[in-house]
Amino acid sequence: MLRRTALRLSALAALTFAPAAMAQEAPWPNRPITIMGGFPNGSGVDIYARKLAEPLSQVLGVPVVVDNRTGAGGNIASEYVARARPDGYTFLLATAGTHAINASLYSHLPFDPLKDVTHIALLGDVPNVLLVSPQHSPNINTCPDLIAAAKAKPGALAYASTGNGASTHLGGVQFSLAAGIDTLHVPYRGQGPAMVSLLSGETAFFFNQSGPSIGAISQGQVRGLAVSTRRRLPALPNVPTVEEACGLPGFESTTWYGLLAPPNLPAPIQARMAQEVAKIISQPDFVTWLTDNQGITPPADPSPAAFRRVHEQDIGRWAEIVRRSGAKVD
Known part of the structure; x- marks a missing residue:
């Protein structure tokens, strides 16, 4: 009698915890991924996001869709991604504008442009x-x-x-x-x-x-x-x-595009996404599209670590330019 009761309880426990275990073991990705953009359809950000989404869909085996949420200099989309679940299904095609210039331009940002992100890949100089x-x-x-x-x-x-x-x-x-x-x-x-x-x-x-x-x-x-x-x-x-x-020696004024995710993205997802994006943007046909069609210089090092270094440096560099311009948004 005790043995039969124990078996029934064991079977019940297995049924109870099976869905949770299956959910935990489900491989990433297993549903559509969204790349957010903060600018209108037809903008440079939108064009790049859509160009990247197609090959990403193929290598990841799930649809990758682009969703533009415009307004406030890209801050609406940036805040949305900063607050999104770090589950690998929401990314942001960010710019030096949204995550370096805006840090000095706006008196109060609803997110931290450096801390509230996970760096995935530097996508090119614009x-x-x-x-x-x-x-x-x-x-x-x-x-x-x-x-x-x-x-x-x-x-x-x-x-x-x-x-x-x-x-x-x-x-x-x-x-x-x-x-x-x-x-x-x-x-x-x-x-x-x-x-x-x-x-x-x-x-x-x-x-x-x-x-x-x-x-x-x-x-x-x-x-x-x-x-x-x-x-x-x-x-x-x-x-x-x-x-x-x-006749202006040393003049240079460029920005960048980069792929970001919400903060605290699991390291295996960050690594996989960074690897796949780096492979795609280094393909000869993609490089040709960047240079000849968009005038974008491909990154020498697209890795998350290199992207973070560029990001950190640019916040300081643009802060001085914003200061000299007198521009401010409240």
């Missing part, structure tokens, strides 16, 4: 291109022409940006300071409206990100005066660097 409209600025054919026009009317020459404190704004600040010119910053809500302002003549120049700039230059909509990197871009071999074109 340069800007100094653009003018040939239709509305026919006399500005070179960077010295632009500098001369700004010096002729201090404070009057306007430049567009994708928002207050965005890299397109701070690139303009860096350029103006280096060139010793006084220019007028006009922020817009995103890349599209800023480009429209340039094409319509509302603004005279625009330090736009390389991806959308490449197409606009090739179509003759805008003239590329210079790129913000130390070396020319393979995608724009005929566009000189700011140092070459403007």
Whole structure:
């Protein structure tokens, strides 16, 4: 009798704990993964996230979807991921803007941009291109022409940006300071409206990100005066660097894209995701897409440790640029 009771209790215990054990043993991943983005569809972040999602879906064996939650300079999506469960099903395609510039730009962030993350992979350096409209600025054919026009009317020459404190704004600040010119910053809500302002003549120049700039230059909509990197871009071999074109030694203004996860992500998931992403972005066809289509420089070291080092350094570097710009968002 006692033996039968013991057997029944043993069987009942096995049934009780089986679902929990099975859940714990279920391999990662076993359901769809989401890559969050903080910017609109068609933005550089969105384009990169979707390009990365397809091969990730194939190697991980589950759907990888992109979900953009825009607003507050990318802070809405960043906070969402910072507060998400660290279970390997929510990631963020972050930028130097969301996790380095915003640290100084915003008086109060609802998350810590360095502590409330798990670093997965550095995805590449993103340069800007100094653009003018040939239709509305026919006399500005070179960077010295632009500098001369700004010096002729201090404070009057306007430049567009994708928002207050965005890299397109701070690139303009860096350029103006280096060139010793006084220019007028006009922020817009995103890349599209800023480009429209340039094409319509509302603004005279625009330090736009390389991806959308490449197409606009090739179509003759805008003239590329210079790129913000130390070396020319393979995608724009005929566009000189700011140092070459403007006579500003050592000028550089670039940002980065990177993949982050919520804090306290289990180390095995971090390692697996980092490994798969590094493999994908180092494939020859992906590298060609980055360099020739988007103007993005692939990372020399995409590892989580290298990404964290770049992230830490950039918070300090951009803090000084934000301070000099006077930009602030409450």
